[in-house]
Amino acid sequence: MTLVLTGCVQSQRDDTDTGDGDSAAPSDVNSTFVFASSSDPSGLDPAFASDGETFRISRNIFEGLIGVAPGTADPAPLLAEDWTTTDDGLSTTFNLKSDVTFHDGTPFNAEAVCANFDRWFNWEGLAATESLSYYYGALFGGFAGDENALYESCSADDELTATVNLTRAFSGFIPSLSLPAFAMQSPTALEEFGADDVGGSEEAPEYSEYAEGNPVGTGPFTFDSWSPGESVVLQAYPDYWGEQGQVQEVVFRVIDDPTARRQALEAGDIDGYDLVAPADTAALSDAGFNVMQRDPFTILYLGFNQAIEELQDVRVRQAITHAIDRDALVTQVLPEGTEVASQFIPPVVNGYNEDVTDYPYDPDRARELLAEAGYEDGFEIDFNYPVNISRPYMPNPEEIFVALSGQLEEVGITVNPVSNEWTDYLDLMRGSADHGIHLLGWTGDYNDTDNFVGVFFGSTSNEWGFDNPELFTALSEARQLPDVDEAGARYQEINEQIAQFVPGVPLAHPAPSLAFNERVTSYPASPVNDEVYNLIELSE
Amino acid sequence: MLRTIGRRLLLLIPTLFGLSVLLFFWVRALPGGPAAALLGERATPEAIERINEAYGFNRPLPEQYITWLGRLLQGDFGNSIETRRPVLEEFINRFPATIELSILALIIAVGIGIPLGYWAARNHGKLFDHISVGMSLLGITIPVFFLAFMLKWLFAVQLGWLPTTGRQDRGVDATHFTGFYVLDGFLTGEYDAAWNAFIHLLLPALALATIPLAIIVRITRASVLEVVNADYVRTGRAKGVSKQIIRNRFVLRNAMLPVVTTIGLQTGLLISGAVLTETVFAFPGIGAFLANAIFARDFPVLQGFVLFIAVAYALINLLVDISYSIIDPRVRIQ
Numbered sequence: 001m002t003l004v005l006t007g008c009v010q011s012q013r014d015d016t017d018t019g020d021g022d023s024a025a026p027s028d029v030n031s032t033f034v035f036a037s038s039s040d041p042s043g044l045d046p047a048f049a050s051d052g053e054t055f056r057i058s059r060n061i062f063e064g065l066i067g068v069a070p071g072t073a074d075p076a077p078l079l080a081e082d083w084t085t086t087d088d089g090l091s092t093t094f095n096l097k098s099d100v101t102f103h104d105g106t107p108f109n110a111e112a113v114c115a116n117f118d119r120w121f122n123w124e125g126l127a128a129t130e131s132l133s134y135y136y137g138a139l140f141g142g143f144a145g146d147e148n149a150l151y152e153s154c155s156a157d158d159e160l161t162a163t164v165n166l167t168r169a170f171s172g173f174i175p176s177l178s179l180p181a182f183a184m185q186s187p188t189a190l191e192e193f194g195a196d197d198v199g200g201s202e203e204a205p206e207y208s209e210y211a212e213g214n215p216v217g218t219g220p221f222t223f224d225s226w227s228p229g230e231s232v233v234l235q236a237y238p239d240y241w242g243e244q245g246q247v248q249e250v251v252f253r254v255i256d257d258p259t260a261r262r263q264a265l266e267a268g269d270i271d272g273y274d275l276v277a278p279a280d281t282a283a284l285s286d287a288g289f290n291v292m293q294r295d296p297f298t299i300l301y302l303g304f305n306q307a308i309e310e311l312q313d314v315r316v317r318q319a320i321t322h323a324i325d326r327d328a329l330v331t332q333v334l335p336e337g338t339e340v341a342s343q344f345i346p347p348v349v350n351g352y353n354e355d356v357t358d359y360p361y362d363p364d365r366a367r368e369l370l371a372e373a374g375y376e377d378g379f380e381i382d383f384n385y386p387v388n389i390s391r392p393y394m395p396n397p398e399e400i401f402v403a404l405s406g407q408l409e410e411v412g413i414t415v416n417p418v419s420n421e422w423t424d425y426l427d428l429m430r431g432s433a434d435h436g437i438h439l440l441g442w443t444g445d446y447n448d449t450d451n452f453v454g455v456f457f458g459s460t461s462n463e464w465g466f467d468n469p470e471l472f473t474a475l476s477e478a479r480q481l482p483d484v485d486e487a488g489a490r491y492q493e494i495n496e497q498i499a500q501f502v503p504g505v506p507l508a509h510p511a512p513s514l515a516f517n518e519r520v521t522s523y524p525a526s527p528v529n530d531e532v533y534n535l536i537e538l539s540e
Numbered sequence: 541m542l543r544t545i546g547r548r549l550l551l552l553i554p555t556l557f558g559l560s561v562l563l564f565f566w567v568r569a570l571p572g573g574p575a576a577a578l579l580g581e582r583a584t585p586e587a588i589e590r591i592n593e594a595y596g597f598n599r600p601l602p603e604q605y606i607t608w609l610g611r612l613l614q615g616d617f618g619n620s621i622e623t624r625r626p627v628l629e630e631f632i633n634r635f636p637a638t639i640e641l642s643i644l645a646l647i648i649a650v651g652i653g654i655p656l657g658y659w660a661a662r663n664h665g666k667l668f669d670h671i672s673v674g675m676s677l678l679g680i681t682i683p684v685f686f687l688a689f690m691l692k693w694l695f696a697v698q699l700g701w702l703p704t705t706g707r708q709d710r711g712v713d714a715t716h717f718t719g720f721y722v723l724d725g726f727l728t729g730e731y732d733a734a735w736n737a738f739i740h741l742l743l744p745a746l747a748l749a750t751i752p753l754a755i756i757v758r759i760t761r762a763s764v765l766e767v768v769n770a771d772y773v774r775t776g777r778a779k780g781v782s783k784q785i786i787r788n789r790f791v792l793r794n795a796m797l798p799v800v801t802t803i804g805l806q807t808g809l810l811i812s813g814a815v816l817t818e819t820v821f822a823f824p825g826i827g828a829f830l831a832n833a834i835f836a837r838d839f840p841v842l843q844g845f846v847l848f849i850a851v852a853y854a855l856i857n858l859l860v861d862i863s864y865s866i867i868d869p870r871v872r873i874q
Binding site for chain 1: 821835
């Protein structure tokens with residue numbers, strides 16, 4: 001019986017078998033799961049990646065020491081069963097899960113853990129630049145020889161105990177390890193396929209053989225093949241330590257165009273896709289497809305550039321905030337499941353302040369404030385927004401712009417629309433002071449407040465155009481608090497401090513939608529996209 | 541003849557050189573750079589600076605150009621910034637897909653366009669003529685992406701006859717060695733694979749063929765109308781030459797010259813048409829890749845691909861010129 005079942009599952013087209021089999025893999029289920037990605041992965045080595053499509057794949061191949069509690073953004077045990085950190089926050093000892101092997105047979109143990117930490121720390125040259133090792137550089141302060149480097153050393157105390165020492169405390173250390181960039185990779189494979197040989201010249205960096213086609217982790221799926229522009233295929237790892245699940249083969253089909261993804265789902269060519277356009281969710285639902293929302297882990301904001309004279313007056317910034325009807329925005333143009341924002345972090349993030357000062361929709365108050373600031377007749381301002389782009393926090397910038405500019409005109413502010421294509425737009429926001437109020441946002445990587453407010457308001461920037469040393473200092477101090485609760489309390493204060501300063505309007509926390517074929521009865525939707533396909537349930 | 545071809549090929553060198561200069565400076569004149577595209581929301585000025593430093597984008601432009609040209613002369617087109625693979629390899633991997641698509645589109649455009657244009661001319665002023673002219677006008681004006689979505693909606697979503705995206709289904713036993721999937725299927729005897737690849741080609745090829753098809757109908761019609769009324773045709777008829785000979789030798793052969801020119805031009809344009817069509821059908825050819833490279837400011841890919849496409853375009857034009865002398869002995873390329 002088992003033999004018949006296995007054969008059936010692998011050929012995945014044979015539906016004549018009526019074996020009553022076990023419940024995990026009913027024999028009449030097509031165990032190939034096809035998901036549409038919006039692009040190829042940037043490579044197969046997650047340590048050298050920072051994009052969502054790469055991580056979507058690597059989350060199925062690799063596992064980190066720390067995982068994410070299902071449905072939340074909170075860190076949870078994964079390859080480390082538990083851990084203890086010394087009071088000074090400098091040293092963390094991880095107790096590792098036993099009987100775990102990498103896909104190539106290499107045992108997962110303390111030595112493998114240290115090999116990974118040492119690998120990251122010792123990168124140099126091109127490997128140590130943002131385009132490759134963005135996350136390590138950003139979170140671990142730097143590499144071997146850098147004064148700022150956070151990592152000091154790693155020791156394998158015994159087979160299943162590893163201790164990582166840091167040069168200073170970092171409250172985000174544990175949660176950051178849930179990022180796919182810090183997943184555990186097989187030291188044998190890393191060496192065999194020259195993972196760190198990001199060779200080529202400076203102008204023409206080249207991925208290693210490892211990142212091109214030999215990624216080896218401990219996750220429920222092993223790498224099978226990658227045809228650039230077409231698909232990436234994974235197969236179930238028979239010796240996986242955890243639950244294997246129903247899915248035996250995963251195909252990530254590259255479909256760049258959003259409408260083409262929808263049509264592929266409707267035609268039955270794929271089982272699901274991500275970031276469903278808000279305009280499509282209702283139609284797909286009505287047609288019988290399963291549409292689900294992730295809990296939002298995003299923030300969409302209207303930023304103020306204080307290099308603009310009018311915006312230097314806090315009353316004007318408050319007036320704009322009062323002029324905006326966030327409830328209307330959310331119900332009119334943002335996807336289902338979107339929450340109205342009161343601050344620059346989503347509610348599930350540590351440090352969320354329930355009692356933060358809010359500026360409710362009140363056009364009369366807005367006009368009053370403008371008059372107080374000397375703009376009885378309003379003023380004219382550039383409103384920048386990007387076009388032809390959809391981000392998880394901003395699925396439809398054009399519509400958001402239209403909704404907001406209408407509200408601003410109501411209180412007498414004349415909006416001068418300035419739109420740009422995405423890369424130009426980013427350049428304009430980050431590289432120059434030549435912009436006014438603008439739409440932008442962020443999708444969190446893991447549960448760390450600094451990953452939101454620290455990124456926005458940690459130092460002077462062209463985007464915001466203000467210098468607020470008190471805020472900068474508060475953020476830099478909070479970052480170094482070793483205790484999560486203590487840090488949470490500090491961040492609540494900081495969120496209030498930001499609310500008083502009104503650097504921009506936190507608009508909403510849009511919820512990214514996924515759509516699936518009817519046969520997908522359960523999908524492990526996660527606010528931080530920690531979605532591993534052995535947990536998918538299929539009905540046919 | 542051979543000398544002519546040789547000379548035309550030699551002339552290609554200064555053309556390509558000029559193009560390389562234009563391309564190099566033109567892509568760098570685009571606002572935004574690859575660093576912003578790579579980093580997305582995280583593109584702080586410092587991070588952009590460090591990446592530009594690492595890739596050499598902050599060096600003086602002439603210096604960058606000379607470095608690039610030097611490598612180019614050694615056959616090194618650099619690596620894609622997005623995928624980090626050699627540009628030449630990316631092109632070679634994707635070009636067969638685009639060629640396969642273009643050939644089918646061309647077969648559709650020529651195979652339907654010439655007979656349709658001919659019959660429209662022969663039925664000049666009648667209903668069939670009006671319908672053909674009307675349809676071809678629609679073919680030229682309808683936006684390709686809209687047509688592509690409608691074709692998919694009808695044939696894939698509603699009727700379920702054809703796939704919406706891709707080149708070949710997974711699970712089909714297929715051996716690939718030429719990169720032309722239909723051809724591979726025939727060569728290896730895997731007819732299922734060939735058929736599967738063929739049905740994947742149909743919708744994108746139809747979408748891609750619309751504009752050339754419409755243009756070919758119109759040119760053929762106009763050209764046939766002109767020739768049909770020519771003196772030598774009238775003389776031929778008066779002398780009692782058979783209808784068949786009149787049609788094939790007198791009319792069609794003479795009417796074909798402008799049509800062949802048009803086909804040549806349209807073949808070159810198919811490659812740019814593929815940019816849109818391939819994106820909509822997630823068809824992994826050079827078009828979709830190039831579209832993405834423009835968006836990502838992937839300089840090496842833009843420079844390399846446009847050069848390769850220019851070479852292909854020049855070669856197609858050369859073929860068109862050669863075919864003139866076959867169709868019309870009066871034309872001597874000398």
